[in-house]
Amino acid sequence: MKRVWVNDFGPPEALRIVDAPEPRPGPGNVVIAIETVGLGYADVAARRGESYLASSPGFVPGYEIAGTVIKVGDDVDDAWRDRRVFAVLRKGGGCAERLELPAEELIALPDGISCEDAVAAGLNALVAQGAIARLPITGGTRVLVRGAGGGIGLMCVQYAALCGGTVVASASSKDRGDRLLTLGAASIWNRLDGDLDAPTGFDVIVDTIVGPDLPGFFDRLGTNGHYLFCGGVGGLPPADYGMKLIEHFHGSPTLHAFSLNSATPEHVAAEAAILFDHIAAGRISPVIDSVLPMADIVAAHRKLDKGQAFGKVILRPDGTP
Numbered sequence: 001m002k003r004v005w006v007n008d009f010g011p012p013e014a015l016r017i018v019d020a021p022e023p024r025p026g027p028g029n030v031v032i033a034i035e036t037v038g039l040g041y042a043d044v045a046a047r048r049g050e051s052y053l054a055s056s057p058g059f060v061p062g063y064e065i066a067g068t069v070i071k072v073g074d075d076v077d078d079a080w081r082d083r084r085v086f087a088v089l090r091k092g093g094g095c096a097e098r099l100e101l102p103a104e105e106l107i108a109l110p111d112g113i114s115c116e117d118a119v120a121a122g123l124n125a126l127v128a129q130g131a132i133a134r135l136p137i138t139g140g141t142r143v144l145v146r147g148a149g150g151g152i153g154l155m156c157v158q159y160a161a162l163c164g165g166t167v168v169a170s171a172s173s174k175d176r177g178d179r180l181l182t183l184g185a186a187s188i189w190n191r192l193d194g195d196l197d198a199p200t201g202f203d204v205i206v207d208t209i210v211g212p213d214l215p216g217f218f219d220r221l222g223t224n225g226h227y228l229f230c231g232g233v234g235g236l237p238p239a240d241y242g243m244k245l246i247e248h249f250h251g252s253p254t255l256h257a258f259s260l261n262s263a264t265p266e267h268v269a270a271e272a273a274i275l276f277d278h279i280a281a282g283r284i285s286p287v288i289d290s291v292l293p294m295a296d297i298v299a300a301h302r303k304l305d306k307g308q309a310f311g312k313v314i315l316r317p318d319g320t321p
């Protein structure tokens with residue numbers, strides 16, 4: 001079977017498609033024929049060597065998949081055979097035609113949720129769902145989503161709007177802004193327009209960026225506001241950012257963080273069930289940028305590297321055993 005291999009950290013061209021032995025399920029495991037792989041910032045960071053997900057080269061990227069169980073190992077309930085499933089892969093391995101996985105990591109896909117929709121919402125929606133659930137957003141709460149044009153950000157916009165929040169979405173182009181308006185944003189702040197008209201006084205700020213501009217965003221939080229970190233596309237904040245936070249002491253800010261890595265597999269499965277209900281009811285929309293065959297893995301990563309995607313870039317291994 002074929003799979004993508006990162007032999008050396010580097011640019012998209014460092015990715016190779018290689019042959020690999022056919023997986024056979026060990027005890028407690030299954031083999032999945034992968035139909036769709038959701039690609040995102042996690043793949044880019046791992047390929048560049050900038051992620052704790054892959055500390056050394058020599059790995060298969062791909063951190064969320066959907067497909068069908070085709071083989072079950074000893075001690076695995078035979079009912080999993082032929083089931084359509086979704087899985088979050090903390091160790092990667094998803095960019096492959098087939099994958100061996102512990103049965104305890106499987107999340108059954110309900111009828112009506114396609115493999116494309118599962119990974120299009122997938123990780124990004126689960127992060128947003130967990131993040132927004134930590135925040136006191138009700139009717140009229142003023143919410144800023146920083147990085148709203150990104151995969152997690154556009155899901156945070158949808159969840160915050162679902163809770164009744166009045167959402168300002170930061171994005172870098174009119175086209176992205178227009179699309180975020182259709183996903184529930186009340187208004188758009190083009191982050192490249194400079195700071196002069198930057199909105200302020202938010203009850204809640206959800207931040208997927210951090211980076212050197214972080215202290216300026218503490219200034220935009222209103223009294224008794226809540227600030228949540230769930231990503232770091234912009235890199236580390238300045239070393240003295242804590243001083244800025246202390247200056248806001250009298251505004252009684254509350255800081256939150258949310259990472260899916262703190263959730264157990266059981267919790268992820270329970271959250272996924274809620275997500276699939278939201279999708280089936282039309283409350284949350286999976287957003288797909290493009291669907292590409294696995295042979296186009298380099299083009300897919302180039303697109304992600306340039307920040308050109310709006311929504312999920314989906315890879316289809318489509319290998320028949």
Ligand SMILES: NC(=O)c1ccc[n+]([C@@H]2O[C@H](COP(=O)([O-])OP(=O)(O)OC[C@H]3O[C@@H](n4cnc5c(N)ncnc54)[C@H](OP(=O)(O)O)[C@@H]3O)[C@@H](O)[C@H]2O)c1
Binds near residue numbers: 147152176209230
């Ligand atoms: N919490 C978790 O469990 C979890 C799980 C997976 C990933 N993550 C992390 O979450 C972060 C976001 O992931 P993602 O997949 O949403 O990323 P993404 O799709 O690449 O989106 C990031 C967006 O941020 C904006 N942006 C890029 N560089 C920026 C900069 N320097 N300053 C301000 N805005 C910038 C861009 O939109 P515009 O140009 O339109 O503004 C871009 O589309 C990453 O750090 C990722 O590692 C967290």
